[in-house]
Amino acid sequence: MSWLQKLNDTYENCQSYVGMLAQPDDIPLVPICHTTQKAHVEIVIDAGGNFKRASVVPKNESRTIIPCTEDSAGRTSGEAPHPLCDKLQYVAKDFSRYASSMKQSYFESYARELSKWCRSSTSHPKVVAVEKYVTKGRLIGDLIGAKVLIAGVNRKLLPSFPKKGGSEVPPIFSVVQIQDDVFIRWIVETSGDVESKVWTDRTLWQSWIQYYVDTKSNKALCQVSGTMESAADQHPAKIRNDADKAKLISSNDSSGFTFRGRFLNSDQACTVGFEVSQRAHYALRWLIGRQGYVRGDYAVVSWAVTGGSIPDVIDDSFALLGYDVLPDEQIPAVSTAQEFARRLNQRIKGYGKELKNAKGIVVMSLGSATPGRMAVLYYRELENSDFLRRIEHWHQSTAWLHRYRYKNVGDESKLAKRRLIVPFVGAPAPVDIALAAYGTHVDEKLKRVALERLLPCIVDGYSLPRDLVESVVRRASNRAGLEAWEWEKTLSIACSLYKKLNEKESYEMSLEPDRRSRDYLYGRLLAIADSIEQWALKEGRENRQTNAARLMQRFAEHPFSTWRTLELALLPYKARLGPKAVNRTKMISEVVAMFERDDFVSDRRLNGEFLLGYHCQREAFWKKPEESSLEQAND
């Protein structure tokens, strides 16, 4: 698999994004040999190592890029100091004097590493300043003096703030539970230096990267680049989210039968260069945070190797055309197939122009069977034109009229926002397909498996899994078992999927008066009966479910005998409507006449095509101008 190579290339191409954040809380593209950590307190010192001031970092700005070693990045409970910014336990020489818990001070190891860096050839003035300050040993004392940390009566840090009425909770307790766990970041103010923050200073990053790479001496063949490089001992974690301990390449698996035999240890089986590994993993983390879909331990991400924007594979057409981020007033209604095709084409062309110089698009999905390891479940590299063509084909061939997307509109009379359905023509999202097939209370694992099965249908153009389509069709036929909005959504998704599965029949979204297949005609009959009865009920101001709605599932199983029941039940409603119902009654006879000889009397169960007939016929009724009152009732 060349995903490591591709991620490496992506990192190289996106060098200008390193460290940049659109919002302070975003996941940045981290430089190698660094990691991100939430900092709680920032201390400002000057170039001579004198304390100036300190403050608590608000939660939404706390993500800090800090230098790290391989050991410190993967530390859990042992002692492994970060080089520069770390917790009080590491950076404060006076930790034992002030700490409220029994934790041991790790200052020795921190100071030793820091001084080694300061005395190396790649030292940096800010680091020297930090060292000067830290060795003075007054860190916590200064913080208490600056009223950032709070000491109790016994001159030790207060473990928690008692909620006495009247006194305000100090800000430190809003970002951290126990004061001993406070994480420090540095700001070194020198005259003439614009970039005083240690975590945004690129020269400081370079200094650390240079120092750390120089310390790594064991060279081995990197199996990604093919050259001799320092080997990675550990590979980064935290790929899908900040708490993710799973690794893509776990190099210490000695409890399973994975590589033994010819190989005696894991280094013999596989070595990856340290820099390659860091770049690839950090690029993946950035991409997942920026444009990936993550649900639990399953992540799908697609990106252009040059870093440009591409359509998301798991979007529905509403989102692909950008309507879900438009302000509510500007969302247009796309209600015909031609209009949709035109807009889709425009959008894809727009992407095509942006991606002209891109070197390919990668779609990748990750998942875990066990918490410590991650597997690449799906991986595809495509040319830009291929990818865009396949996305366009998916949206085009799965398009149907859906009415489940809404916008919030303000209602002046009620002073509250209400939801207005925005009908859109397009493809449903894979997540919605999974929900339609298995219900809204579907198990997360099943949803994930369904998504995984749909990915190749979108990206590779494979045919839809038949059981998924059957499941959606069956649920859509069971009108009585679903709420109204859920049934509408399932119905239109079922039509989308059935149309896609039987692409060669080329069903159209509008009513096809010449289609004579049995299931289609039966669907039309059901819609006509439904509309007659609804019209009559509305005339009589009754608010009941129609017979057609109640008997829909039975109709799908035994159409002929159920049709007999329905037609007989229609008589009183036809009588109520009188001469107004003549057109509809004539329509019933026309449709019945279109059946082939023995198709009508056969009681065989219907397949999903009847939903297409039902939907198209219903839409045809709603579009007629004289039925405008009926349309309002149905909305």
Add this chain to the structure above:
Amino acid sequence: MDNIVELAVSGKSALFTDPLTKIGGEKCSYQIPTYEALKGILGSVYWKPTFVWVIDKVRIMNAIRTQTKGAKPLEYGGGNSLAMYTYLADVHYQVQAHFEWNLNREDMAQDRNENKHFFIARRMIERGGRRDIFLGTRECQGYVVPCRFGEGEGFYDTYGELSYDLTFHGFDYPDEIGRSEFHSRFWRPKMQNGVIEFVRPESCTVRKPIRAMRAKPPRTSGSEDPTLWEGIEAMEVLP
């Protein structure tokens, strides 16, 4: 030597494990077969210590499809762990190969009869192989039939060029290179209209020394062994 054989290998699934994913246990397949895997398939069809198979080229007939399946591999301490393996689905390859004498096995020198091995190999291909054919890993069983290389329609016939990144080529075993070392080789394949031409093992530039290994050929040479009849008197021919 003009002893080229051509065969078609097919199977429901294949797993040519990427070494990067092998150590973690979540095995993922390369999209193209490795030289070593094809050499193994030919070895399963017919192998003698006298010669070494050299793969010339492979042609990929079906579209490359992957399929992820869950697996319950065993653990050392007993019990199972869970893993997700990504296989290739529905594979069909045409392979062209030839054999060359293993010059490190001087004890096999009298067996170097080109016609004999060539015709046996051809017959064994017609019979589908002497041993079970597997595509990469043992659970991906396959079938071998004779074919003409290049006939039939393949999915990638008009695809143009596809290049792949650094891929595992094969292992250098001590009995084939003549030194007591074990190496792995890597190369960068290029697929041209569905056909991948392999470089010879000696010409692989990227080589990773793994460890020292001693070749352990068997101590006898079968029925040619002079010590076989020791201690046995002349035999009587029974009526």
